[in-house]
Amino acid sequence: MLPFLLLFVLPALCAAELCHPNDKAALLAFKHSFSNPNPIPSWDPNFDCCNYYGVKCDETTNYVIGLEMISDYLTGTIPSALVNLTHLQELRLHKMPNLVGEIPPAIGELTNLRFLEISWTNISGPVPLFLVNLKNLVFLELQFNRLSGSIPPSLATLPYLRVIDLSRNQLTGPIPESFGYLPKTAEFPALILSHNKLSGEIPASLANLNFSSVDISRNNLSGDASVFFGKGKITTVIVISRNNLEFDFSKVSFMESLVVLDISHNKIYGSIPPQITEDTMLQSLNLTYNRLCGKIPTDWKLKFHSEGWDNTSFFHNKCLCGIPLDPCK
Numbered sequence: 001m002l003p004f005l006l007l008f009v010l011p012a013l014c015a016a017e018l019c020h021p022n023d024k025a026a027l028l029a030f031k032h033s034f035s036n037p038n039p040i041p042s043w044d045p046n047f048d049c050c051n052y053y054g055v056k057c058d059e060t061t062n063y064v065i066g067l068e069m070i071s072d073y074l075t076g077t078i079p080s081a082l083v084n085l086t087h088l089q090e091l092r093l094h095k096m097p098n099l100v101g102e103i104p105p106a107i108g109e110l111t112n113l114r115f116l117e118i119s120w121t122n123i124s125g126p127v128p129l130f131l132v133n134l135k136n137l138v139f140l141e142l143q144f145n146r147l148s149g150s151i152p153p154s155l156a157t158l159p160y161l162r163v164i165d166l167s168r169n170q171l172t173g174p175i176p177e178s179f180g181y182l183p184k185t186a187e188f189p190a191l192i193l194s195h196n197k198l199s200g201e202i203p204a205s206l207a208n209l210n211f212s213s214v215d216i217s218r219n220n221l222s223g224d225a226s227v228f229f230g231k232g233k234i235t236t237v238i239v240i241s242r243n244n245l246e247f248d249f250s251k252v253s254f255m256e257s258l259v260v261l262d263i264s265h266n267k268i269y270g271s272i273p274p275q276i277t278e279d280t281m282l283q284s285l286n287l288t289y290n291r292l293c294g295k296i297p298t299d300w301k302l303k304f305h306s307e308g309w310d311n312t313s314f315f316h317n318k319c320l321c322g323i324p325l326d327p328c329k
Contacts, residue, residue, distance in 0.1 A: 017048045017049075018048055018050045018057065018062040019048050019049035019050045019057065019062060019064070020062060020063055020064070022084060022086075023049060023057075023063060023064040023084075023085060023087075024045075024049040025084065026064075026081050026082070026083075026084035026085050027043065027049050027052060027055065027064065027067075027081075027085070028043065028045055028049075029079065029081035029084070030067075030079045030081045030082060031043050033076060033077075033079035033080075033081055034074045034075055034076040034079070035075045035076050036073060036074060036075055036076075039074055040052075040053070040071075040074070049064070050062060050064070054067060054068045054069050054070075055067055056068075056090070058087070061087070063086075063087035064085050064087060064088060065087055065088060065089045065090065065112075066088070066089060066090040066091075067082075067085065067088060067090070067091050067092070068090070068092040068094070069092070069093050069094070069096065070092075070094050070095050070096070071095075071096050072095065072096070072097055072098070073098065074096055074098060074099065075098040075099075076098070076099070076100070076101075077099070077100060077101035077102075077104070078093065078099065078101065078103060078104050078106075078107070078118070078123070079104075079106075080104050080105075080106040081106075082104075082106050082107065082110065083106035083109050083110070085110065086110075086112070087112055088110050088112060088113060089112050089113060089114045089115065089136075090113070090114065090115040091107075091110065091113060091115070091116050091117070091118075092115070092117040093117070093118045093119075093121065094117060094118075094119050094120055095119070095120040095121075096120070096121045097120070097121065097122060098122070099118075099121040099122060099123055100121075100122045100123065100124070101123065101124070101125070102123065102124060102125030102126075102128075103118065103123060103125065103127075103128050105128070105130055107128070107130070107131070108128065108130030108131060108133045108134065109133070110134065111133060111134060111135065111136065112136060113134050113136060113137055114136050114137060114138045114139070114160075115137075115138065115139045116131075116134065116137060116139065116140055116141065116142075117139070117141040117142075118141075118142050118145065119141055119142065119143045119144050119145065120143075120144040120145075121144075121145050122145070122146055123145045123146065123147065124145070124146040124147065124148065125147065125148070125149075126147065126148065126149035126150075126152075127142065127147055127149065127151060127152055127155075127166065127171070128152075129152050129154060131152070131155065131158075132152070132154040132155065132157055132158065134158065135158065135159060135160075136160060137158050137160065137161055138160050138161065138162050138163070139162060139163045140155070140158075140161060140163065140164050140165065140166075141163060141165040142165065142166050142169070143165045143166065143167045143168050143169070143192070144167070144168040144169075145168070145169050146169065146170060147166070147169040147170065147171060148169070148170045148171065148172065149171065149172065149173075150171065150172060150173035150174075151166065151171060151173065151175065151176055151193075151198075152176070153176035153177070153178040153179075154178075155176075155178075155179075156176060156178035156179050156181055156182050157178075157183075158183075158186070159183045159185045159186065160183075160185055160186060161182065161186045161189060162186060162187070162188070162189050162190065162212075163189065163190045163192070164179075164189065164190070164191055164192065164193075165190070165192040166192070166193050166196070167192045167193060167194040167195050167196070167215065168194070168195045168196075169195075169196055170196065170197060171193070171196040171197060171198060172196075172197045172198065172199065173198065173199065173200065174198065174199065174200030174201070174203070175193065175198060175200070175202065175203055175206070175216070175221070176203070177203040177205050178205075179191070179203065179205070179206060179209075180203050180204070180205020180206045180207070180208045180209060181205060181208065182209060187210075188210055188211065188212040188234060189209065189211060189212065190211065190212045190213045190214075191211055191213070191214050191215070191216070192213070192214075192215045193215070193216045193219065194215045194216060194217040194218050194219070194239065195217070195218045195219075196218075196219050197219065197220065198216070198219040198220065198221055199219070199220040199221060199222070200221065200222070200223075201221070201222050201223030201224075202216075202221060202222075202223040202224055202225050202227060202245070203227075204224070204227060206227045206228065207227035207230070210230075210232075210233045210234055210235070211228065211233070211235050212234065212235060212236060212237075213235060213236055213237035213238075214228050214235065214237065214238050214239065214240070215237065215239040215240075216239070216240055216243065217239045217240060217241040217242050217243070217262065218241070218242045218243075219242075219243055220243065220244060221240075221243040221244065221245060222243070222244040222245060222246065223245065223246070223247075224245070224246070224247040225240045225243075225245045225247060225263075226247045226248075226249075226251065226252050228240070229252045229253060229254060229255070230253060230255060231253040231254065231255060231256075232255070233255040233257070234255060234257045235255050235257060235258060236257050236258060236259045236260070236281075237258075237259060237260040238258065238260070238261050238262070238263075239260065239261075239262045240262070240263055240266070241262045241263060241264040241265050241266070241286065242264070242265040242266075243265075243266055244266065244267060245263075245266040245267065245268060246266070246267040246268065246269070247268060247269075247270075248269060248270040249263070249268050249269065249270040249271065249272065249273070249290075249292060250270035250271040250272075250273055250294075251270065251273075252273055253273070253275065254273070254275055254276055254278075254279055255279075256278070256279060256280075256281065257281060258279050258281060258282055259281050259282060259283050259284070260282075260283065260284040261282065261284070261285050261286070261287075262284070262285075262286040263286070263287055263290065264286045264287065264288045264289050264290065265288070265289040265290075266289070266290055267290065267291055268290040268291065268292065269290070269291040269292065269293070269318070270292065270293070270294075271292065271293055271294030271295070272287065272292060272294065272296060272297055272320075273297075274297045276297060277297045277298070277299055277300045277301055278301055279301075279302075280301050280302060282302055283302075285313045286313060287313060287314055287317065288313070288314065288315045288316050288317070289315075289316045289317075290316075290317050290318075291317065291318040292314075292317040292318060292319075292320050293317070293318050293319040293320060294319070294320065294321070295320075295321055295322040296314055296320055296321070296322040298322070
């Protein structure tokens with residue numbers, strides 16, 4: 001009799017749902033928050049939610065720890081039902097053009113989040129102050145939205161923040177001075193603030209940080225951006241183009257790790273430091289539309305451009321000379 005019963009019991013156990021009931025209820029509430037007639041049809045309540053499209057469960061506990069949603073048809077605001085995914089570590093809402101409204105306070109209660117991306121949406125309103133509650137956050141990516149207002153200085157208190165990407169929004173005001181005092185646990189951060197309406201001077205405090213990459217291009221920033229440079233740093237990308245930056249380029253020292261450098265369309269003056277020719281990793285260089293003078297260095301030791309740079313790297317400066325421009329007189 002026992003073997004006969006096992007024939008019925010074992011399949012039932014194998015088919016037992018792994019997903020926690022509270023997580024499943026939260027996901028289904030998330031689904032039904034959108035105004036579409038049949039949003040996310042593959043999320044069938046009869047199926048294990050750990051197998052739902054875009055959902056990742058922890059292999060040991062089976063709690064939902066990841067949610068990635070890419071959709072050009074889901075319409076509505078960010079559902080507050082997310083607050084009930086209490087173990088969520090990664091949230092990615094990407095390429096959702098019909099996602100509108102502000103970032104809800106529920107996001108600030110997901111204290112286990114390590115990765116937060118809301119990008120390529122029509123989300124508007126401010127960068128919320130409650131993001132400071134996300135003490136485990138490592139990646140903050142809110143690019144390609146309609147966010148406005150200033151950047152909260154309190155973001156600098158997040159102890160593990162490695163990436164701050166607020167690019168392609170409508171943000172105004174200065175880069176917070178507090179960003180120069182990120183905790184040491186936020187090692188080698190990336191700062192990406194391009195294509196906004198930021199203004200004010202570059203905070204001197206940013207010299208304290210060893211950025212992995214910096215892109216503050218296409219804003220209305222002013223002052224001294226030499227704070228991003230330094231021989232001992234490990235920065236690979238510095239893009240500060242199309243601002244109103246003004247500093248002496250001849251006094252800049254370069255990190256050996258630099259791969260991309262774009263300082264174009266500013267008011268940067270001085271000469272090109274000969275030390276730049278020692279940067280063997282440099283692959284992209286744009287110094288155009290500034291007020292640079294003097295002779296262009298020779299004997300570049302580049303691995304990827306053995307013949308040096310073409311004219312487009314140096315055009316439209318005050319009085320640069322030498323190959324590949326006119327010979328110096």
